[in-house]
Amino acid sequence: MSLALTTGSIMGRLDGKVIVLTAAAQGIGRAAALAFAREGAKVIATDINESKLQELEKYPGIQTRTLDVTKKKQIDQFANEIERLDVLFNVAGFVHHGTILDCEEKDWDFSMNLNIRSMYLMIKAFLPKMLAQKSGNIINMSSVASSIKGVENRCVYSTTKAAVIGLTKSLATDFIQQGIRCNCVCPATVDTPSLQERIQARPNPEEALNYFLKRQKTGRFATAEEIALLCVYLASDESAYITGNPVIIDGGWTL
Numbered sequence: 050m051s052l053a054l055t056t057g058s059i060m061g062r063l064d065g066k067v068i069v070l071t072a073a074a075q076g077i078g079r080a081a082a083l084a085f086a087r088e089g090a091k092v093i094a095t096d097i098n099e100s101k102l103q104e105l106e107k108y109p110g111i112q113t114r115t116l117d118v119t120k121k122k123q124i125d126q127f128a129n130e131i132e133r134l135d136v137l138f139n140v141a142g143f144v145h146h147g148t149i150l151d152c153e154e155k156d157w158d159f160s161m162n163l164n165i166r167s168m169y170l171m172i173k174a175f176l177p178k179m180l181a182q183k184s185g186n187i188i189n190m191s192s193v194a195s196s197i198k199g200v201e202n203r204c205v206y207s208t209t210k211a212a213v214i215g216l217t218k219s220l221a222t223d224f225i226q227q228g229i230r231c232n233c234v235c236p237a238t239v240d241t242p243s244l245q246e247r248i249q250a251r252p253n254p255e256e257a258l259n260y261f262l263k264r265q266k267t268g269r270f271a272t273a274e275e276i277a278l279l280c281v282y283l284a285s286d287e288s289a290y291i292t293g294n295p296v297i298i299d300g301g302w303t304l
């Protein structure tokens with residue numbers, strides 16, 4: 050009989066870990082915050098959307114903090130408030146629809162700023178704490194629409210998500226001997242509020258839904274909870290030997 054059974058306590062896979070994550074008010078970030086907390090982590094969930102974020106406060110193990118990941122000052126101030134952290138999960142990102150010809154300079158700059166510069170700012174603020182602890186685990190949100198797969202109408206989005214893979218490998222390489230590891234998650238299409246918004250924004254939403262579904266060989270989208278379970282594994286010590294990896298979770302889209 051295991052110790053957990055004899056003592057009556059249930060061990061979580063993330064017991065004792067402090068996890069900071071961005072874009073936690075909805076979608077994958079929210080599902081990950083809940084999954085981390087269920088596994089015993091102390092979660093500091095952040096987002097720009099204060100009212101939605103606060104809904105997470107009712108769950109044990111989760112505290113919230115408003116944070117705009119494009120604002121260096123806010124990030125640095127937040128980092129000053131945190132004594133230690135074990136895992137940083139950079140989730141925030143935006144999907145721009147279109148080819149390069151549909152992508153104005155302001156669209157390009159917006160996506161670069163939110164999808165990749167934010168990770169640079171967050172990691173630069175929090176990595177020194179991890180280095181001082183001689184341990185740390187960074188997870189970044191990428192996508193199979195990146196350097197992994199060419200996807201129609203995802204020009205600037207794929208460019209930013211390919212950059213996330215480059216950033217991930219670079220960090221993993223530079224700090225491996227200081228006890229830091231870094232991976233990124235590469236999902237296909239995930240059923241989240243922003244996916245539903247993207248579908249509704251198309252001239253023919255029903256056609257758009259069928260197009261998105263047809264791309265998935267499984268005939269369905271991933272759920273945010275399925276992505277969150279992979280994130281639990283990457284955040285846990287069970288994945289201690291995994292670093293520098295773009296971990297694909299795509300229901301066979303890239304097959």
Ligand code: NAD
Binds near residue numbers: 095191235
């Ligand atoms: P979403 O788009 O539904 O939600 C995004 C969250 O980000 C919102 O809560 C929003 O308030 C927050 N946000 C926006 N701007 C912010 C800012 N400046 N600072 C802090 N927070 C901000 O979430 P999603 O669809 O789960 O996507 C999350 C991540 O996963 C993104 O990086 C996305 O590119 C990636 N991803 C999504 C899918 C998908 O199909 N949904 C697939 C692959 C990768």
